Amino acid sequence: MVTTSEKLDPGVVRTALILIVGAMAVVFDTTIVSVALHTLAADLDTSVTTIQWVTTGYLLALGIAVPLSTWGLQRFGGKRLWMFSLAVFLAGSIGASLAWNVDSLIGARVVQGIGGGLMLPLMTTLIFQAAHGRSLGRLVTYVALPVLLGPILGPLLGGAILTHLSWRFMFAVNVPFCVAGLLLARRYLHLDTPDPTSDKPRLDVRGLVLLAPGILLVLLGLANAGAAAGFAHPDVVVPLIVGITLLATFIGYALRKSHPLVEIGLLAKRSVASSSAVLFFSGFSLYGAMLLMPLYYQGVRGTTALTAGLMLVPQGVGALLSRTVVGSNVDRLGARVIALAGFAVVAVATVPFALAGPHTSAWLLAFWMVVRGFGLGAVTMPVMVAGYLGLDKQQIPHSSVLTRTAQQIGGSFGTAVLAVILATATTAHHESLAQAFHVAFWWSVGFSAVAVVLSLWLPGAQQSQQRQAVVPGRTSPVS
Structure with a gap:
C-alpha cells in the first residue's frame, strides 16, 4: 500500500527536473505568442486572420505528432526520442526567429509543433515509468510545473520582449532552454535502448493515415469556426464531417487491430x-x-x-x-x-x-x-x-x-x-x-x-x- 509518507526516489525527481527544463521551452513559447499576434501582424504586414495561423499551424502539427510518440518510444527508446524531439523544436525556434515573412514563420511554427507534440506526452510517460506507479500524487506536481509556471512567466516575458526588443527574441528565448535540455538529457537520462534481439515495432501506417488527418481536419474545422464566428460554413462543416468520419473509422480499426497506433x-x-x-x-x-x-x-x-x-x-x-x-x-x-x-x-x-x-x-x-x-x-x-x-x-x-x-x-x-x-x-x-x-x-x-x-x-x-x-x-x- 502506498502511503502519503512515502518519499520520492531522488533519481525520479532528477529525471523529472531534466525533462521539465526542455518542456519549459514549449510552454513559454505558447504563452508568449498568445500576446503577440497583433504585433506580428503589423510587423509582417499581414492580416490578423492570416497571422492566426502562427498559432493554428502549431496546434495542428502538435495534434498530428502526439500519437507518434508512442511508436517512437517503443522503436527508439525514451532518451533518443526526447533528444530528437527537443532538437526538432530547437530547429523550429531558430527558424521562427529568422523568419523573413509570414509564410516562413508559419512553416517554422509547424516544425515547432512537431517537436512539441512529441515532447509533451513523452515527458509525462518517462516520468511516470521511472516512478513505477509509486507516489503518483507527489510526482504529478513536477509534471504539472511547466503548465503552472507558463501562464505566470509567459505573458511577463512576452510583454518585456515586445516592449524592449524585436519579436524575433520571442522565439530565440527558447534556444537556451533547448540547449540546456539537450545537454542535461545527454548526460543524465538513462539510455533505454530497445532490445536489439526483439522484433522492432512497426509503425501503424494505416492507423496514422486515419488518425492524423482526422485530428488535423477536426482542429482545422474548429479553428475556422472561431474565425467565421459560426459553424454554418462549408470551410467548417466539411472538415468537421470528414475529420469525425476518419476518427470514427480509426476507432473501429484500432479496436480490431492487435497493436494499433493508439490503444483505444x-x-x-x-x-x-x-x-x-x-x-x-x-x-x-x-x-x-x-x-x-x-x-x-x-x-x-x-x-x-x-x-x-x-x-x-x-x-x-x-x-x-x-x-x-x-x-x-x-x-x-x-x-x-x-x-x-x-x-x-x-x-x-x-x-x-x-x-x-x-x-x-x-x-x-x-x-x-x-x-x-x-x-x-x-x-x-x-x-x-x-x-x-x-x-x-x-x-x-x-x-x-x-x-x-x-x-x-x-x-x-x-x-x-x-x-x-x-x-x-x-x-x-x-x-x-x-x-x-x-x-x-x-x-x-x-x-x-x-x-x-x-x-x-x-x-x-x-x-x-x-x-x-x-x-x-x-x-x-x-x-
Missing part, C-alpha cells in the same frame, strides 16, 4: 476513460475562458493587449499555489474529491466575470482570477494521476496520448464554441458589448458545471490506493 481499448478502463472525459472539459474551462478573458479586458475595459495579458497572471499564480496544497493530498483523497471541488471553484470564480462591467474593480477581478487559477490547478494534477492508475509500463504511453489529445481537442472545441457564442451574443446585444460577454461567461460557467458532474466518474481514494499498490509491470485488476 484502454478507454474500457474507468480510470483512462474518466480522466480523458474530464480533461476534455478542462480544456473548455481553461482554453475557452482564456479566449474570453483578454478580449473582455480589451473590448469592455479598453486595456492594451499587453495589459490584458498581464491581467491573466493572477490565474497562473492561483494555479501555482494549488501545487503545494493539492499535490500532497492527491494520494490520500483521490482524484474524484479534488476534481469535484476544483471544478466547483472554477465555476464559482467565473460568475463574477458574468456580472462584471466596464468599471468593476480590477483588484476584485484579479482576486477571482487567483481563485479560478487555484481551481484549475487543483483539477489538473489529480486527473493526470487518474489517467495512469492501474496501467503497466507498456500501456502508459497510450494513456498519455489519449489524455493529451482529449485535452487539446477539448481546448480547441471550447475555444471555437465560445467564439461562436460571443459573436452571436454580440449581434444580439449590439448596444452593449458587456452584455455579450455576460452571455459567453455564463456558458463558461455551465461548461465547468458539466465537468463537476463528470468528475463523479473518476476513481475515488480507495480505488487509487489499490491501483498504486499493484506490483510494477502488472496491470491492476481494478478497472
